[in-house]
Amino acid sequence: MGKQIKLLSIFPLILIFSLFIGMMSNLFDLHNPSTSALVILLSTSIILIYYFYRNRLQLSQRLLKKWLVVDLSLIFIIQLLVLHFLPASIFHDPFRVLSQAELISHHQYNWSTSTYFWRYPNNVSLVFLLAKWMQLTNVLNLTTNTSLHLLSIIFLDSFIGLTLLIAIKKAAHSMFSLLLMLFFLISPFAYTYYLQVFYSDLPILLFLLITFIILERWARLTHYQKIIAGLILFIMMFIGQLIKPNLIVIVVAIGIFELALLLASQKAARIIIIPLTIMIIGIGAVFPAARTIQSDIHYSQKSQYTMPTLNWIWMSYNPHHKGTYVSSDVQRMNRLPNKTARSNYLKAALIKRLRKLGPIGIVARWFSKLWILLNVGNIQTSYTAGLIEVPAWYRSWQEPASLIGAIIMRTAFTLLYLNGIFACVTLLKKSFRQQPSIPILATIVSVGYVAFHVLVWETESRYGQVLLPLLLFICISETPQIQLPVVHSLQSRRWQRLCLSSLLAVCIGAIGFVVINYHSILSPHAPIIATQSSELSMQYHTRLQTINKGTTVSQKIRLTQPASNIALFMPAAKSFNARLVNSQTGRRYSFISSNHRFRVNRSLSAGTYTIIVTSRQNHNSNLEITQTINYHLAPYPLKVNNQIKQHSSFIYVVKGIKS
Numbered sequence: 001m002g003k004q005i006k007l008l009s010i011f012p013l014i015l016i017f018s019l020f021i022g023m024m025s026n027l028f029d030l031h032n033p034s035t036s037a038l039v040i041l042l043s044t045s046i047i048l049i050y051y052f053y054r055n056r057l058q059l060s061q062r063l064l065k066k067w068l069v070v071d072l073s074l075i076f077i078i079q080l081l082v083l084h085f086l087p088a089s090i091f092h093d094p095f096r097v098l099s100q101a102e103l104i105s106h107h108q109y110n111w112s113t114s115t116y117f118w119r120y121p122n123n124v125s126l127v128f129l130l131a132k133w134m135q136l137t138n139v140l141n142l143t144t145n146t147s148l149h150l151l152s153i154i155f156l157d158s159f160i161g162l163t164l165l166i167a168i169k170k171a172a173h174s175m176f177s178l179l180l181m182l183f184f185l186i187s188p189f190a191y192t193y194y195l196q197v198f199y200s201d202l203p204i205l206l207f208l209l210i211t212f213i214i215l216e217r218w219a220r221l222t223h224y225q226k227i228i229a230g231l232i233l234f235i236m237m238f239i240g241q242l243i244k245p246n247l248i249v250i251v252v253a254i255g256i257f258e259l260a261l262l263l264a265s266q267k268a269a270r271i272i273i274i275p276l277t278i279m280i281i282g283i284g285a286v287f288p289a290a291r292t293i294q295s296d297i298h299y300s301q302k303s304q305y306t307m308p309t310l311n312w313i314w315m316s317y318n319p320h321h322k323g324t325y326v327s328s329d330v331q332r333m334n335r336l337p338n339k340t341a342r343s344n345y346l347k348a349a350l351i352k353r354l355r356k357l358g359p360i361g362i363v364a365r366w367f368s369k370l371w372i373l374l375n376v377g378n379i380q381t382s383y384t385a386g387l388i389e390v391p392a393w394y395r396s397w398q399e400p401a402s403l404i405g406a407i408i409m410r411t412a413f414t415l416l417y418l419n420g421i422f423a424c425v426t427l428l429k430k431s432f433r434q435q436p437s438i439p440i441l442a443t444i445v446s447v448g449y450v451a452f453h454v455l456v457w458e459t460e461s462r463y464g465q466v467l468l469p470l471l472l473f474i475c476i477s478e479t480p481q482i483q484l485p486v487v488h489s490l491q492s493r494r495w496q497r498l499c500l501s502s503l504l505a506v507c508i509g510a511i512g513f514v515v516i517n518y519h520s521i522l523s524p525h526a527p528i529i530a531t532q533s534s535e536l537s538m539q540y541h542t543r544l545q546t547i548n549k550g551t552t553v554s555q556k557i558r559l560t561q562p563a564s565n566i567a568l569f570m571p572a573a574k575s576f577n578a579r580l581v582n583s584q585t586g587r588r589y590s591f592i593s594s595n596h597r598f599r600v601n602r603s604l605s606a607g608t609y610t611i612i613v614t615s616r617q618n619h620n621s622n623l624e625i626t627q628t629i630n631y632h633l634a635p636y637p638l639k640v641n642n643q644i645k646q647h648s649s650f651i652y653v654v655k656g657i658k659s
Contacts, residue, residue: 007446010120013449014447015446015447017444018446018447018450019419021367021375022373022413022417022427023417024372024373025414026374026410026411027121029377035407035410036507040506043406049468050175054175054176055173057173057174064174066180067450068161068165068168072160072164075157078190079156079157079190081197082191082196083195085394087145087196087393087533088192088386089384089531090196090197090384090534091384091533094197094198094542095534096321096348096536096537097127098144098148099113099534099628101128101131102629104297106138106629109297109298111298111299113435113536113542114267114541115540115541116305119305121294121306122245124290125243125293129239129294133151133614135544138148143630143632144631144638149198152196152198152449155194155196156194156195157190158206159209159469160184162206163472164181165513166476167363170476172513183408183412188380188405188408190382193379193380193381193384195242197382199383200243201462201465204240204247204466205317205465205466208445208469208470209473210232210236212473213280214229214232214233214275214439215272215441216439216473218274219272221529226274230274230275233278233282234282235282237279237283237508238286238289242289242290242293246449249445249448250279250281250448251280251450252448253444253445253448254276254280260440272438286328287641292649296599304337306338307330307339307341307342308346309340309561310343311346313456313457314346314349315330315458317354317357319361322372323372323459325537326458367455369459372460373436373453373454373459373460373464374413374464375410375414376410376413377409377461379465380409382462384652385516386527386530387529387530388530389530389558390528390529390560391560393562416471416472420471422475423471423474423475423477427443427474439474442470442473442474445475446467446471449466482491488514498646526657526658527558529561529563529654530654532626532634532652533653534649536626544623544624545622545624545625546621546622547620547621547640548616549618550615552613552614553613553638553639554610554613555637555649556608556636557610557611557634558607558608559608559654561605562656564601564602564657564658565599565601566598566652566653566655567597567652567655568598568599568650568651569596569651571624575616576621577613577616578612578614580600581609581610583608583610587605611650611652613650625638625651626649626651627647627648628648631647632647633649637649
């Protein structure tokens with residue numbers, strides 16, 4: 001038992017430290033202190049409300065389930081409204097994945113549209129699975145947009161519903177379930193990134209939640225239920241590992257957990273060994289299956305493009321950055337001829353970077369990566385360039401809605417991390433007197449993910465979202481939710497009044513700070529009011545469209561509010577003439593060629609405009625145009641010599657006027 005204690009106690013401690021840094025990263029925004037005051041104000045207010053009303057507001061499970069149905073119904077209605085009125089322009093990896101999956105779903109096995117999948121083959125399996133889904137929805141004559149939105153809603157609402165059901169059944173206070181319902185209803189979580197963009201981040205949330213629910217209930221299942229549950233576990237791990245290779249950290253976590261369990265109780269270890277073994281088999285089955293999948297969709301790797309794994313470690317320790325993705329590092333790798341040359345270069349380059357950082361610099365880098373990993377302020381804008389077209393009625397709401405959404409997310413995750421800290425303290429106490437529990441396994445997995453992105457891999461806030469289902473499971477299973485520990489540990493009314501008075505003082509101070517600094521809360525940058533940013537990208541050598549001599553390419557755009565400038569992205573800008581024509585007045589504006597793009601840097605009134613591009617060469621020219629099979633990119637289609645190209649578009653960004 002003593003060995004088991006020493007082995008397991010370190011994981012809750014590490015997670016407590018990590019969550020504390022996560023709390024700080026969400027509470028404090030050094031670039032905008034006013035928002036920090038708002039987050040502190042909101043967090044403190046919720047803690048006070050919870051403290052005063054958690055015992056007074058006790059609802060039956062039956063009534064809570066009725067509220068659950070209402071909550072999910074409202075969320076679903078709002079999701080449909082968002083997708084209809086506020087669709088976002090998707091770019092980077094998710095668009096490349098959906099574009100390739102769309103080709104495969106129509107039996108077009110062309111992998112040479114760009115070099116992206118040769119450089120990063122980890123997304124090939126996701127393309128395969130997504131293509132299978134599209135083949136099904138193609139039979140129903142659904143557009144690719146509808147197909148992807150339907151898939152997002154299935155995964156997202158299943159995760160939300162299952163989380164709330166578990167909270168209703170296991171939470172000590174009804175208030176915790178009601179706060180969760182409120183979070184999912186009013187926060188951007190259900191309406192932005194996870195709804196608008198289908199990518200591997202969303203399914204993994206649901207898979208992890210289902211996995212740990214099954215593990216926690218395994219001992220109470222009947223023989224038939226265990227067969228079904230075992231099959232589900234296998235599928236969860238198999239698909240999860242296919243689309244998210246870092247899921248393999250679970251294998252290491254299982255090994256540590258099973259060892260500790262054996263030291264504590266061989267009987268308990270024998271009970272849980274079956275589902276844990278199924279999970280390992282599910283993950284292991286991916287490696288031969290991946291080769292079969294690649295063969296089935298006619299994909300083969302090319303060493304001249306493949307990036308070594310060491311590249312991401314080397315990138316994360318770039319002394320001039322903070323541990324995130326560095327495009328200049330990727331460009332340097334691209335200049336080397338093949339994977340072997342890159343590997344040989346990286347072996348010496350990584351050591352050089354570590355030496356340059358030094359011990360203090362390396363530890364500081366770990367802190368900065370952890371700070372970024374657990375911050376959620378920008379999650380809502382992940383992989384979206386902005387709204388395709390901001391409606392006129394949404395003009396005055398655009399910036400405040402984005403700001404409020406970020407504040408709600410930061411507040412919610414601050415409280416979740418706080419709750420997670422209390423849960424880890426509970427687990428820490430239990431580890432000294434009880435055998436290891438499934439929440440301990442969730443803690444080990446959480447630490448594994450944190451260690452992977454902090455010590456090894458490059459990081460971004462999107463990667464930290466994988467902790468959400470794990471923390472929710474730990475919190476619901478192991479602690480009576482958010483409490484004021486001082487109040488519960490000291491019975492004196494004097495200390496209770498002191499604690500509550502301190503929290504009230506924080507609220508008052510935060511309100512005063514916000515009032516004084518209100519002008520600095522909103523972003524100083526002009527908002528994007530229209531965009532079509534989906535592209536395969538020139539950095540991955542996307543194929544350009546050949547435009548015949550004398551051809552005119554045009555596309556309408558609508559501005560629902562005045563604009564300050566328009567940027568039209570075009571790598572060979574100097575080979576073309578471009579102009580912007582107001583469809584109502586006929587007034588023409590000349591685009592200025594600048595750094596692989598055209599720009600109109602002047603105020604434009606609301607209305608409909610036409611972008612017109614013609615070649616200035618006496619021969620055929622190459623033009624970057626985004627083209628899909630059945631995915632709507634923009635409100636108006638591209639025209640080539642007045643011939644409509646329904647699923648093609650320029651790549652453009654329109655910025656409004658800063659109010």
